[in-house]
Amino acid sequence: MKSTDKQRFCEMLTGLGEYYGKPISKMMMDIYAQGLANYDIDDISKAFSTHVRNPDNGQFMPKIADVERSLNGNSATRAMRAWNKVTKAVQEIGTYRTVKFDDPLINSVIQDMGGWTCIGQITEDELPFRIKEFEKRYQAYLQISPSEPVTALIGVFEKQNRTDGYYEDETVLIGNYNKTLSLEAK
Numbered sequence: 804m805k806s807t808d809k810q811r812f813c814e815m816l817t818g819l820g821e822y823y824g825k826p827i828s829k830m831m832m833d834i835y836a837q838g839l840a841n842y843d844i845d846d847i848s849k850a851f852s853t854h855v856r857n858p859d860n861g862q863f864m865p866k867i868a869d870v871e872r873s874l875n876g877n878s879a880t881r882a883m884r885a886w887n888k889v890t891k892a893v894q895e896i897g898t899y900r901t902v903k904f905d906d907p908l909i910n911s912v913i914q915d916m917g918g919w920t921c922i923g924q925i926t927e928d929e930l931p932f933r934i935k936e937f938e939k940r941y942q943a944y945l946q947i948s949p950s951e952p953v954t955a956l957i958g959v960f961e962k963q964n965r966t967d968g969y970y971e972d973e974t975v976l977i978g979n980y981n982k983t984l985s986l987e988a989k
Contacts, residue, residue: 804836808844812836819851823864838867842874850874878945882938885909889922889937892977898923901958905978910953912940919956 804812816835820827839847850873854865875881885906892902898920904910913922925933955974964970
């Protein structure tokens with residue numbers, strides 16, 4: 804949210820407070836503004852609107868977590884989307900190249916599971932269990948970020964080149980990077 808959106812945000816939150824019969828104090832306004840600062844004002848507005856119409860919990864004033872869930876999904880949905888991104892990268896790039904996902908949690912989870920090359924060696928029989936492992940680890944990292952985030956996942960070529968004393972492989976960026984080598988997973 805830009806500083807120029809502050810007035811619109813205050814009006815939206817005040818209107819929500821009126822709708823739900825909840826007074827909005829300056830402290831509450833600041834908490835919401837701080838919690839939603841990384842989002843675009845139009846996305847916040849859309850999330851508020853979606854929440855109001857939600858038959859499951861739309862009768863309650865939306866909290867920051869409700870807006871977050873509306874914009875990004877719950878932890879299970881996010882973990883599933885992350886696994887889909889990994890699957891697409893394995894299919895389209897393979898594990899021979901060094902990769903870096905735009906979501907640093909994906910990099911850390913894959914490293915915890917043995918690294919990029921191990922992901923490419925998962926058998927059909929192991930797949931359901933490894934998917935579940937990935938999703939659980941990802942959800943855990945959503946709660947508590949890894950202490951040492953992994954920046955890139957080393958592929959077979961770079962691993963061998965390092966062993967032989969040669970150059971490092973060019974990293975393939977996966978996700979929403981503004982680079983020509985990036986692979987956009989949808």
